[in-house]
Amino acid sequence: xxxxxxxxxxSTAVPLPIENIxxxxxxxxxxLKATERLGFGDNLFRDWRYSSDNNLNENFVLNNCIYxxxxxxxxKNFGSGSSREHAAWAIYDYGxxxxxxxxxxxxxxxxxxxxxxLPLKVTQEDLDYILELVFENxxxxxxxxxxxxxxxxPDKEFQRFFEINSFKKNNLMNGLDxxxxxKNMKDEIINFSNKxxx
Amino acid sequence: MGKTLFxxxxxxxxxxxIKDGPDVLFIDRHMVHEVTSPVAFRxxxxxxxxxxxxKKTFATADHNTPTLNQxxxxxxxxxxxxxxxxxxxAKKHKILYWGLGHKKNGIVHVIGPEHGITLPGxxxxxxxxHTSTHGAFGAIAFGIGTSxxxxxxxxxxxxxxKPKRMRIFIDGKLQKGVTPKDVALFIISKLxxxxxxxxxxxxxxxxxxxxxxxxRMTVCNLSIEMGARGGMIAPDEKTLEYIKDREFTPKGNxxxxxxxxxxxxxxxxxxxxxxxxxxxxxxIDPMITFGTNPGxxxxxxxxxxxxxxxxxxxxSYKRSLxxxxxxxxxxxxxxxxxxxxxxxxTNGRIEDFRAFSKIVQxxxxxxxxxxxxxxxxxxxxxxxxxxxxxxxxxxxxxELREPGCSACLAMNEDKIPAGxxxxxxxxxxxxxxxxxxxxxxxxxxxxxxxxxxTGKITDPRKYL
Ligand code: SF4
Numbered sequence: 150x151x152x153x154x155x156x157x158x159x160s161t162a163v164p165l166p167i168e169n170i171x172x173x174x175x176x177x178x179x180x181l182k183a184t185e186r187l188g189f190g191d192n193l194f195r196d197w198r199y200s201s202d203n204n205l206n207e208n209f210v211l212n213n214c215i216y217x218x219x220x221x222x223x224x225k226n227f228g229s230g231s232s233r234e235h236a237a238w239a240i241y242d243y244g245x246x247x248x249x250x251x252x253x254x255x256x257x258x259x260x261x262x263x264x265x266x267l268p269l270k271v272t273q274e275d276l277d278y279i280l281e282l283v284f285e286n287x288x289x290x291x292x293x294x295x296x297x298x299x300x301x302x303p304d305k306e307f308q309r310f311f312e313i314n315s316f317k318k319n320n321l322m323n324g325l326d327x328x329x330x331x332k333n334m335k336d337e338i339i340n341f342s343n344k345x346x347x
Numbered sequence: 348m349g350k351t352l353f354x355x356x357x358x359x360x361x362x363x364x365i366k367d368g369p370d371v372l373f374i375d376r377h378m379v380h381e382v383t384s385p386v387a388f389r390x391x392x393x394x395x396x397x398x399x400x401x402k403k404t405f406a407t408a409d410h411n412t413p414t415l416n417q418x419x420x421x422x423x424x425x426x427x428x429x430x431x432x433x434x435x436x437a438k439k440h441k442i443l444y445w446g447l448g449h450k451k452n453g454i455v456h457v458i459g460p461e462h463g464i465t466l467p468g469x470x471x472x473x474x475x476x477h478t479s480t481h482g483a484f485g486a487i488a489f490g491i492g493t494s495x496x497x498x499x500x501x502x503x504x505x506x507x508x509k510p511k512r513m514r515i516f517i518d519g520k521l522q523k524g525v526t527p528k529d530v531a532l533f534i535i536s537k538l539x540x541x542x543x544x545x546x547x548x549x550x551x552x553x554x555x556x557x558x559x560x561x562x563r564m565t566v567c568n569l570s571i572e573m574g575a576r577g578g579m580i581a582p583d584e585k586t587l588e589y590i591k592d593r594e595f596t597p598k599g600n601x602x603x604x605x606x607x608x609x610x611x612x613x614x615x616x617x618x619x620x621x622x623x624x625x626x627x628x629x630x631i632d633p634m635i636t637f638g639t640n641p642g643x644x645x646x647x648x649x650x651x652x653x654x655x656x657x658x659x660x661x662x663s664y665k666r667s668l669x670x671x672x673x674x675x676x677x678x679x680x681x682x683x684x685x686x687x688x689x690x691x692x693t694n695g696r697i698e699d700f701r702a703f704s705k706i707v708q709x710x711x712x713x714x715x716x717x718x719x720x721x722x723x724x725x726x727x728x729x730x731x732x733x734x735x736x737x738x739x740x741x742x743x744x745x746e747l748r749e750p751g752c753s754a755c756l757a758m759n760e761d762k763i764p765a766g767x768x769x770x771x772x773x774x775x776x777x778x779x780x781x782x783x784x785x786x787x788x789x790x791x792x793x794x795x796x797x798x799x800x801t802g803k804i805t806d807p808r809k810y811l
Binding site: 166167168169171173174177179181182183184185186190196201206224225226229230231232233234235237252254257259260263264305314315316318326327328331332334335337338339340341343345346347 | 348359360362363365367368369371373375378382383385386389390394396399400402411412424425426428429432435468469474475489490491492493494495497498501502503504505507510527540541544545574576583597604605639640660662663666715726755758759762765777778780783784
C-alpha cells in the first residue's frame with residue numbers, strides 16, 4: 150500500500166494505559182465487512198468511544214479534546230488476538246503514525262510495519278514515565294527520529310534508542326512495502342518452488 | 348548441533364535471508380477467506396500483478412456466512428458483497444473456491460485438514476490468526492495480515508523474522524474429564540496471554556502423543572492466544588493415518604517420497620530451544636476462563652483469584668472483572684449461563700460433537716439456556732447425522748446449525764446480546780468478541796454440555 154514516508158515525527162500523544170488491548174477492541178469484527186481499506190478510522194476503538202446507544206462516551210481518551218496527536222501510547226501487549234490488518238488501518242486512518250508500548254503482539258507489529266505505522270517498543274519503566282509526563286502535560290511534544298532510531302522528549306532531555314531492523318526501517322523511510330521487494334525475486338522464487346516437494 | 352522440528356521445516360523453505368532483516372519464506376499452502384482477502388486482491392490489481400501459484404491457493408467462505416438457511420440469498424448487503432468479491436476473485440485468478448453451500452465448505456482451519464490440504468512439513472498461511480491449528484500435523488502454520496495475503500498471492504512468499512523456539516513438554520496421563528481444550532487453557536493460564544510472543548512452540552511429551560489429531564488441532568489452534576506465532580507437533584503414525592487417502596494428500600510414489608521427508612521431522616535429541624517449559628499432565632483440571640483474555644483461566648472448581656496474584660497490572664485486571672461483573676474470590680461453579688456455543692475452529696470438529704452429545708444424551712437442555720451448535724464444516728455436519736448424534740441432540744432439545752465461524756467472532760447475525768453470559772468452546776473471551784457487550788467464558792465441549800443441561804457452570808466430571 151502506498152503510504153506517507155516516515156522520517157521525523159514531532160507530535161503530542163494520546164495516552165491509553167490499558168494492557169492487553171486486542172484487535173477486537175481496536176476494530177470490532179462487525180466493521181470488517183468493507184472491501185476497501187479506507188474509512189476504518191471512524192470505528193477505531195468503536196465500543197469504547199461510543200456507548201451501546203451510539204452516544205459519545207465522554208470518558209474515553211479519544212473523545213477528550215485535551216489529548217491529540219499522531220502518537221498513541223498504550224499499555225503492554227498491544228494488538229493481541231485476531232490478525233485483522235484492519236486494526237492497523239484504523240490506527241493509520243485515524244491519524245496515528247506511531248504507537249508506543251512496552252510490548253506488541255507479533256502479527257499486529259508486522260501489519261503496522263507493512264502499512265506505515267511505527268510500533269515503537271520501550272521498557273515498561275520508560276512507558277510508565279512517558280505516560281506520566283503526558284498526563285501531566287498533554288501538550289508535551291515527543292519526537293520520533295526514525296533515521297537515528299531515537300525517541301526524544303526535548304523538554305525533559307529524555308532520549309532513548311529503539312530497535313527496528315534495517316530492512317523495515319528502510320521500507321518505512323521510503324514508503325515501500327515487502328511486495329516491492331518480492332516483485333523482483335520472481336524468477337528466484339519460481340526456481341525455488343521446483344525444489345520443494347509440495 | 349541438532350535441529351529442532353521447527354528449524355528443519357523453516358530452513359527448507361527459506362528462499363533468501365536478508366541481512367539484518369527478515370527471511371523470504373516460501374509458502375506451500377495459502378488459504379484465503381472472504382474477510383481478509385478483498386483488499387489484497389484489489390492491491391494486486393492496482394499493481395498489475397497476478398496470483399503466482401493459483402494451485403497452492405485455496406479459498407472458502409466462513410467468517411461472515413449465515414448459519415441458518417444458507418440456501419437463501421445472504422441478507423446482509425455488505426456480507427453478500429464480500430462473498431461475491433471472493434467468488435469473482437477466485438474465478439478470475441483460477442483459485443479453487445468452496446463457497447457458501449458447497450459440500451466441502453466450512454471453517455478454513457477445519458476443511459484444510461479434512462481434505463489433505465494440510466500436510467506435515469509444509470508451510471501454511473492464512474489471513475487468520477488461528478492458522479496455527481495446522482501445526483498439529485507438523486506444519487509451520489501461522490496467521491498473516493492482509494498486506495501479507497497480497498504478498499503471498501503475488502509471490503508465494505512472506506517476509507518474516509525467524510521466531511525463537513519454545514518447547515512445551517507435558518508428560519503423564521490426563522485425568523478423566525480433562526480434554527485437549529483444558530490442556531491448552533491450562534498452558535495459557537500459566538504463560539499469560541502474551542507469554543509466548545516472539546516464539547514458535549513445539550508441544551511434546553506423552554500427553555500430546557496420546558492425543559487424537561482433533562485434540563492436537565485444538566491445542567495448536569490456541570497457541571496464538573499466548574502470543575506465539577504458532578505451535579506444532581511432530582508427525583507420527585497417527586498423523587499419517589489421518590491424512591492418508593484424502594483428496595489432496597500425495598498418492599502412490601509421491602506418498603512414499605513424502606514419507607521419507609516426514610519421517611525426518613522431529614527435534615533432534617541435541618537440538619536447542621530458546622525456552623523449555625514442562626508441566627505434569629496429571630495435575631491439570633477441567634478449566635474455565637473468568638476474564639477478558641484467554642490467559643485469565645482457572646480450574647473450574649477454583650475461586651476467581653485476587654488481583655494481587657496477577658502479572659497484569661491491578662487496574663487492567665479489575666477492569667476486566669468489572670466487565671464480566673465478577674468479583675475476586677467468587678466461585679465459578681454455579682454461575683448462571685444464558686447462552687452456550689459449541690463450534691469454531693477450536694472445537695467444531697466431529698470429536699467435539701461426540702463429546703458434547705455423550706453428556707447430553709438422555710437429558711434435556713435447561714429451559715432458559717439458548718444453545719447454538721455450529722459444526723466446523725459440512726463434512727462434520729454430515730458425520731453428526733450419519734453417526735446418529737443429531738437424534739441424540741434433538742431429543743435433548745438442541746438444534747444443529749449450518750457450518751461457519753458464527754458466534755466465534757460474531758460477524759454474522761449470531762451475536763450474543765449485551766450483558767449476557769455465554770459458555771463457549773471458541774478461543775477468545777475479549778470484550779465484545781461474541782457480540783457487543785457479551786460476556787464469554789471459554790471451556791471444553793463437555794463443560795459447555797454440562798452447563799447446557801444445568802443452566803449453570805458445572806463440573807463436567809459429574810456427568811461422565
Ligand atoms: S472460527 Fe473463529 S477463530 Fe476460527 S477461523 Fe473462524 S473466526 Fe477465526
